[in-house]
Amino acid sequence: MKSTWLLMLLGLVLLATPAYADLCDSVKDTTTTSETKKDVDFYEELFPDTEDRGHRMWNEVILQCNRQRDTKGNDVAKITASSGNNADKLILKQKDLEPKVIRGHYNFFGTVFTQLKYVYVLSKQGGVWTMIIPYRPIINDVVPNRVDFNKEHAGQLYDATQIESASTSAGKQVFVLKSSAKPIASTLCSTSTYFPGEADAYVSKRLHQRDPENKAISLGKIEYKYGKDDTYSDNDWGCRVDKNQELYWKPDPNVNQAVKVKPEDWILDNFVRTAESYWSIKDLFQLKLLMKERNESQFPKSTLNLLEDKDHLTIRFATKFLPYDFNQMYKSNLIQFNNFSTMTTDGTYWHEVGHAFGLDDEYGKVKDKKDGVEYKDNGCDNEQYANWSPKTYQMCDAGTSEKRTIYHYLAVSRYLTKQKECNADNDCGSGEYCNAGVDFKKNQCMAKKADDQTCDIAGGGHQCKSGYCKLSRCYTPNSVPMGDTCYLNDACKEGKCSSLDGTKGTCVCQADADCGKGKYCNAGIDATKNSCLALKSDNETCDIAGGDHQCKSGYCKLSRCYTPNSVPMGETCYLNDACKEGKCSSLDGTKGTCVCKADVDCGQGKWCDAGIDTKVNACRPKLNKGEKCGTAGSLGNDHKCKSGECSGFPKYECK
Incomplete structure (x- = not known):
């Protein structure tokens, strides 16, 4: 029943449209418009390498036909077919362009029902274009397993x-x-x-x-x-x-x-491998096929987020002989399912992926048979075009090994088109903003921008993922680690940007106040300086001159952090001033132990138990009356007692 309705619908479409209907009838007798000639001039300027250029006149035929069949073609031609340079043309000449989803339809019969969609993500980096075509592949078990x-x-x-x-x-x-x-x-x-x-x-x-x-x-x-x-x-x-x-x-x-x-897996991987290899041109253009639920991990999440589920072009690979040049296409519409055979040849894949560029391959209406051969006015087989080598063009002759950059130009020139028109941000999807305005590039839903990308100097915050824009740069407040790239002081997690706000710099510090609590600024001129570091503990090294601010205690002497009067007797010290009692056993600045040599080294109410073993050289509390203050034969014990007198032999008790 379903197939019957589809056939009826197809019949209505065909009845409503002449059998020879073609949006490209205006290209006849080897003539093209002056606008098309200007469009091709710009193509040759944008793709100056002549190796893959082909013939000028056949390029004009292809360009004019495809512009007419493309729902976005007229919008593009208004820009690319104009004389001289303009601001929009200069966009395509930029070395870097952010990713943008290109959506549209191309139309051979001239009716809504037969429009065929194209969808791809287009970007440019370092002068190299990247096109990502999203597919949803399915293996059809016509013959199970x-x-x-x-x-x-x-x-x-x-x-x-x-x-x-x-x-x-x-x-x-x-x-x-x-x-x-x-x-x-x-x-x-x-x-x-x-x-x-x-x-x-x-x-x-x-x-x-x-x-x-x-x-x-x-x-x-x-x-x-x-x-x-x-x-x-x-x-x-x-x-x-x-x-x-x-x-x-x-x-x-x-x-x-x-x-x-x-x-x-081999069938699907080969489809990707051979199509990418054919359509890519070193240092100029790279094609990537995104296969849903198969190779998505190879693409940035930011790219995946740009696509809607309906953007993926469904392709079915079936165990079935399909006639060559018939029904082997990615195309998506109400009548035609997207079918390949698992036996499809590499050359046919090249041609059919060309349709995903939004390219068509028929150039003229059917004429009467001539010498028993049916041909088209502007078809590849028409003898009037023989000198233009149309058979070296992929969309004319499926499987030809030659590459023709006129096809790449048609695809990349759509970067100028409006996509997902809008009036406000709430007209756009998640992760997008409305680039509202009055010129041709405006009123489009665009992907929100990452930190450090440019934004409108006035009111540009809605264009940024973070919601913050300042001096034409998106940023997240207090997010950039010390030493990383910044354009604004506010972006630095610690410190400040080393350059003037709005220009490229690095998050650094100039003073302790630039750092958070518990840190100091290691200011200086070499590559290791101008960073916030954790304040140092006692006994760690510090700058010999002015190093106090590097220490938790706020004290630095002879290149060592210390807390005055803090180190208990018998523990490690580097300075006399650090000892709570006694003095450091070594020269100041070198490692020692807090000890005493005389009572004067100890505080009030204590005496120095001087000696050479580990139990001595310590300050001890003075002894009470009756406490033992010496041993047989010992002398000079009076200083140990609070009273100042030790009884001596035989009891040696404090009086």
């Missing part, structure tokens, strides 16, 4: 019987293939194994009469044709394996080593 590979990919994969040895290097398993190793194209898929009871399913049937899924075949070789068998010199065939089959992939054809892979 099976994965099909095309014959080329089956030539890169091996089963466990082809492994010579295994070892571990840097925590990873490395597998060495046998010198005579054969890929699964020659081993697992040399023959076909049928499901029980299905062995005769294709008997007396020619290949084009099989079901495209080869549902009768359980494992091994599968085949299909899209026309009469004798039309082709070689069969279309694939290699079917169990989804749990252990396989080994040889990444480098020149190195006899392999890595273990799972069939479904």
Whole structure:
């Protein structure tokens, strides 16, 4: 029932639109508008390298057609097709641009129902553009628990019987293939194994009469044709394996080593790998495919937060022969589901990912057959364009190895478009603000900015994640550690910014007052200075001159922190002044022990028990009447007694 409604809807759309309807009919007879020529001039200025530029006239055709089919194309062309430089053009020339989600639709038939969406995150760093396309991949088990590979990919994969040895290097398993190793194209898929009871399913049937899924075949070789068998010199065939089959992939054809892979993982990883490799251009443009619930950890959280769930382009990889150049697309609309075959070739992936750039690949209405060949006015096969080499363009001829930067230009020029128009911040999602205003760049929902990014000098706080903006810089108060980059004094957790507010500096201190409680400023001119440090305890080193402020006690002498009159008798000291009683046993500034040598070294009411063993050289309280004050033969004991008299022999008691 559902499919019936979809067919009815498709019929209404097609009835409402001429079969040849095309938004690009204005490009005829090798002519383009003067605005398009200016647009291409700016493209050549923005992408000056001629190696991947292609032909000027075919670039004009592509640009004019795609601008007309793009829902954002007219807005972009108002800027890029203008004469000379303007403020908006200069944006694209900047070396660094913050990430921005680009959303839009491209339209071939000219109706709302057939618009096809594109979504990607675009940014620029150090002059290199980065495009991130968000996908939601699904493996469709048309034939349950099976994965099909095309014959080329089956030539890169091996089963466990082809492994010579295994070892571990840097925590990873490395597998060495046998010198005579054969890929699964020659081993697992040399023959076909049928499901029980299905062995005769294709008997007396020619290949084009099989079901495209080869549902009768359980494992091994599968085949299909899209026309009469004798039309082709070689069969279309694939290699079917169990989804749990252990396989080994040889990444480098020149190195006899392999890595273990799972069939479904390899299909999806190869899609990412081959598309990124084809569309990326060193030092100019890098493509990244974000696969939801697969490789999200490879992307910054700030990028993931920019995307909504509906932004992800669903793609289904099915165990099914799909006709080349038919139904192998990422596209998302009410009629067309997004389908690939797990047997899709790398070249087709390149082309179909081009559609995710928002690029189309038909350039003109259908004309009558000429010499038995149906062609299009502005199609790649039209002989009037033969000298412009259209077949070297990916969106004209899927799988061509050439790269053409006109496609990259179309994608990056949309950075100038308004996205998610708004009037106030509450019109935007979480983590966004409304860049409200009157010029073309305004009234867009933008990602809130991180600390140190620029913000409007007046009222820019709402643009910042922290909610704080000062002198055109976002910041979080009291957040930047000592020694880290700052633009404002208020941003420093301790100390102050070393530069004038609004200019780049480092959080440092100039005086103790710049530091928090329990810290001092280690001010100076070398790289280790101007930082807040914890105040030092007694006996730790301090500056010999003016080091008092570095000590908890506030006292420093001879490069040692100390608290006056604090060290008990017998404990470590470096200074006489530190001893609570007695004096330090060593020279001031060197390590010793608090001791006494005479009563005068002790306080009132105490006497010095002088001597050489560990029990002496200590101040002791003077003795009361009757307490023992000496031993047989000892002399000079009177100073020990409060009364000042010791009885002497024989009792030696204080009087």
